[in-house]
Amino acid sequence: xxxxxxxxxxxxxxxxxxxxxxxxxxxxxxxxxxxxxxxxxxxxxxxxxxxxxxxxxxxxxxxxxxxxxxxxxxxxxxxxxxxxxxxxxxxxxxxxxxxxxxxxxxxxxxxxxxxxxxxxxxxxxxxxxxxxxxxxxxxxxxxxxxxxxxxxxxxxxxxxxxxxxxxxxxxxxxxxxxxxxxxxxxxxxxxxxxxxxxxxxxxxxxxxxxxxxxxxxxxxxxxxxxxxxxxxxxxxxxxxxxxxxxxxxxxxxxxxxxxxxxxxxxxxxxxxxxxxxxxxxxxxxxxxxxxxxxxxxxxxxxxxxxxxxxxxxxxxxxxxxxxxxxxxxxxxxxxxxxxxxxxxxxxxxxxxxxxxxxxxxxxxxxxxxxxxxxxxxxxxxxxxxxxxxxxxxxxxxxxxxxxxxxxxxxxxxxxxxxxxxxxxxxxxxxxxxxxxxxxxxxxxxxxxxxxxxxxxxxxxxxxxxxxxxxxxxxxxxxxxxxxxxxxxxxxxxxxxxxxxxxxxxxxxxxxxxxxxxxxxxxxxxxxxxxxxxxxxxx
Numbered sequence: 420x421x422x423x424x425x426x427x428x429x430x431x432x433x434x435x436x437x438x439x440x441x442x443x444x445x446x447x448x449x450x451x452x453x454x455x456x457x458x459x460x461x462x463x464x465x466x467x468x469x470x471x472x473x474x475x476x477x478x479x480x481x482x483x484x485x486x487x488x489x490x491x492x493x494x495x496x497x498x499x500x501x502x503x504x505x506x507x508x509x510x511x512x513x514x515x516x517x518x519x520x521x522x523x524x525x526x527x528x529x530x531x532x533x534x535x536x537x538x539x540x541x542x543x544x545x546x547x548x549x550x551x552x553x554x555x556x557x558x559x560x561x562x563x564x565x566x567x568x569x570x571x572x573x574x575x576x577x578x579x580x581x582x583x584x585x586x587x588x589x590x591x592x593x594x595x596x597x598x599x600x601x602x603x604x605x606x607x608x609x610x611x612x613x614x615x616x617x618x619x620x621x622x623x624x625x626x627x628x629x630x631x632x633x634x635x636x637x638x639x640x641x642x643x644x645x646x647x648x649x650x651x652x653x654x655x656x657x658x659x660x661x662x663x664x665x666x667x668x669x670x671x672x673x674x675x676x677x678x679x680x681x682x683x684x685x686x687x688x689x690x691x692x693x694x695x696x697x698x699x700x701x702x703x704x705x706x707x708x709x710x711x712x713x714x715x716x717x718x719x720x721x722x723x724x725x726x727x728x729x730x731x732x733x734x735x736x737x738x739x740x741x742x743x744x745x746x747x748x749x750x751x752x753x754x755x756x757x758x759x760x761x762x763x764x765x766x767x768x769x770x771x772x773x774x775x776x777x778x779x780x781x782x783x784x785x786x787x788x789x790x791x792x793x794x795x796x797x798x799x800x801x802x803x804x805x806x807x808x809x810x811x812x813x814x815x816x817x818x819x820x821x822x823x824x825x826x827x828x829x830x831x832x833x834x835x836x837x838x839x840x841x842x843x844x845x846x847x848x849x850x851x852x853x854x855x856x857x858x859x860x861x862x863x864x865x866x867x868x869x870x871x872x873x874x875x876x877x878x879x880x881x882x883x884x885x886x887x888x889x890x891x892x893x894x895x896x897x898x899x900x901x902x903x904x905x906x907x908x909x910x911x912x913x914x915x916x917x918x919x920x921x922x923x924x925x926x927x928x929x930x931x932x933x934x935x936x937x938x939x940x941x942x943x944x945x946x947x948x949x950x951x952x953x954x955x956x957x
Contacts, residue, residue, distance in 0.1 A: 450595035451711045455704055456773050457602045458626070463777025464697030464785065464847065466615045467623040470550050472703045473543055473688050474557035475630065477535070480681045481527050481565040482572070493669035495576050496729040496814050497662050502580075503733055507651070512662040514655040517573050519663070522656075524569040528562040535559050542685060545693030549614050553623070560627040567634035574641045580726045581648040586641045591714070593636035601629015618777060672816040679820070679827040686831055687855050694844045694851055701782065702852045705789035708770075709762065713800050716754040724805070728812035740812070741880045747805045748881070749893060753945040755801040756897050757934050760905040761927060762794020764912065768923030784848040789856045792841075796860025802867040806874055818873055826866035833858035896941040904934035 462468040494516055502509040531538070535555040543551045575587040606625025616623045645652070657663065691699040724747045731740040761769075766787035774783055807819045837854030838844065844851040875881035881890065908930035915925055938946035 450592050450599075451707065454595040454599050454602075455707060457599050459704070459773040459778035459782065460776030461602045461606060461621045462618045462623065462626075462700075463779065464700040464782040465618050465777060466546075466550055466696050467553070467618050468700040469546075469692075469697065470543075470554040470615065471557055471623050471626050472699050473539065473554045473692070474561060474627065476542075476681075476684055476688060477531055477538065477558050478528075478561045478564045478630075480678075480685075481524060481531060482568045483681060493666050493811070493816060494573070495580055495726060496732065496812055497666050497669070498577070498580060499726065499729045500733045501662055508661070510651040511655065511657075511660060512666075513573070513577060514652050515657040515660045515663050516666055517570060517652065518655050519658060520573065521566055521569045524565040528565050532559045532562040535562075542688050543692045544689070553615050557624065557627045560624065561630050564631055564634040567638055571634070571638035571641060574638070574645070577650070578641060578644050578648065580729075582726075583644050583648060586644045590637045590640045593640055594633045597631070597633025597636050598626060598629040600632055601625045601627070605629060669811075669814060669816050672820040675820050675824075679823045682827055683830050683859065686834060687852075687859075690834065690838060690855060691852050695847045697782065697785065697847050698850050698852045701785035701847065701850070702789050702855060705786045705793055705856065708786075708790055709793040709797065709800070712758050712762075713755075713797070713804070716751055716758060716797075716801050725808040725812060728809060732812050732814070737878060741878055744805070744809050744878075745880065745890075748802065748890070749945060751801040751805055752798060752894065753897055753938075753943065755797045756901040757904050757931075759794045759797040760901050760908060760930075762797065763791045764905055764908045765923045765927055766790040766794070768912065768919055768926070771919040771923070774919075781848050785850060785852075788842070788849055788853050792853050792856035792860055794860075795857070796863045799860065799864035799867040802871065803863065806867060806870040809874055809878075810870070813877070815877075819870065822866055822869050822873070825869075826862045829865070830858050830862040833862060893943065896943050897938070900934055900937040900941055900943065903937045904930050907933040 458468070462471075494513075498509055498512060501512055535558040536552065539551045539555040539558065543554060571590065575590060578587050602621070602625060604625075605628045606621040606623065609622040609625055611617050611620075612622045612624065687702060688699060691702055724743055727743055728740055731737075731743065767783060770783045770787050770790070771780075773786075774780060810816065810819050834855050837858050838851040839854070841854035841857060842849045842851040871881060908926045911926040911929055912922060915922055917925055935946055
């Protein structure tokens with residue numbers, strides 16, 4: 420195929436695609452913040468919210484393993500290669516993969532629903548039996564979601580492979596919309612429940628119904644884009660179709676890798692269930708806040724660049740591959756370092772926004788405590804989003820799995836150690852769950868560093884000492900600007916005659932001006948390039 424007909428996005432189109440995805444993640448992040456506030460006001464850091472948090476893990480595990488990143492990262496490179504040669508064959512491949520994946524999700528969902536109670540008895544062994552039963556019932560109610568998300572997730576990958584990023588970006592927000600409807604409308608409308616499920620006027624089963632609604636909305640919002648790409652999807656049970664075997668071959672190690680990641684989450688549930696009531700909810704809210712920031716910073720860039728990396732790899736253009744990857748690395752590092760400073764310095768003032776209804780100042784302190792530890796690993800989390808996609812585009816899914824397995828084992832060992840020395844397991848405000856967040860951040864930083872080194876060996880041009888890329892100098896300058904940002908925010912937090920969220924927002928905004936000023940003084944190109952690209956579009 421000639422370069423003129425390349426399916427890889429040009430640098431300018433890639434920037435526009437990334438900006439579209441960024442806006443989608445910004446909208447999702449804003450709605451996610453509102454969602455956290457709504458759920459916090461309705462349920463606080465109660466045992467009911469602990470049960471719902473635990474119940475979400477099993478549907479999430481199934482979706483991630485059957486579809487999620489595993490299916491997308493293995494399917495899109497093969498789809499891109501087949502599409503280079505035969506458009507109709509590519510659609511047959513997509514139909515077969517979607518049929519097989521959704522059928523697997525349905526069968527596994529039924530299996531887990533039948534075994535929900537004994538599974539929750541194991542996960543929440545440190546919790547009262549009534550909490551275990553409630554978590555099992557909430558799990559059963561959410562079990563259709565993996566089936567729906569499997570179809571919707573594959574549609575998202577297909578649309579992005581065809582250069583359509585708007586509706587997939589909007590779909591991300593639907594997760595938050597459904598939960599908010601569940602918390603605000605369904606929870607108070609349901610008949611009052613007995614025991615832990617009822618928190619004031621709100622029935623926690625409303626959150627489970629909201630999760631189910633989220634999946635339906637996630638799928639529905641993407642359907643209008645299918646005619647625009649002339650989609651030819653249909654039920655097709657064809658496990659021996661050409662390309663399906665290769666997708667499954669690539670998917671297997673990715674499934675193992677994501678399974679390893681899920682083990683970390685399950686370990687957190689097991690350990691946090693033995694701590695003070697609300698520990699699991701505080702840890703989950705903190706991780707969600709970090710993840711929202713991560714979505715804006717790294718997932719948006721990774722989602723936009725992955726189809727292009729896959730297409731460049733299919734075309735054999737490794738110079739282009741390396742250039743796109745370097746741009747993505749610089750972008751996520753430039754944004755994730757100051758995000759770390761915000762999490763550590765301004766967590767409590769910003770989280771005070773949630774203080775209404777069932778959410779107390781103690782809930783704020785506990786969540787800010789965990790958020791500070793998660794924030795320390797922001798750069799690692801962000802780089803993983805980029806480096807893992809680079810390996811998948813190279814059709815190498817085993818390397819991230821091997822590194823991820825090592826990181827998982829290290830995380831478990833470090834978690835068991837740090838919960839003994841960080842915080843107090845009998846209190847909420849400075850609970851031992853902070854050790855779980857710190858262990859996750861430290862092992863993620865190490866995992867990202869190892870993947871970086873391995874990727875540099877594979878394609879070259881990513882070394883910190885390389886004069887051609889200047890990554891080492893870039894990291895040092897970005898770290899310097901971030902340190903200045905943190906100092907300015909800390910000073911403003913003490914000097915400004917404000918309190919709570921007003922103080923947090925003022926310190927964040929004024930400190931942000933200082934950060935960009937320092938970045939310009941230190942000669943960081945990203946401080947100029949992003950505004951220029953935005954002005955070019957105006």
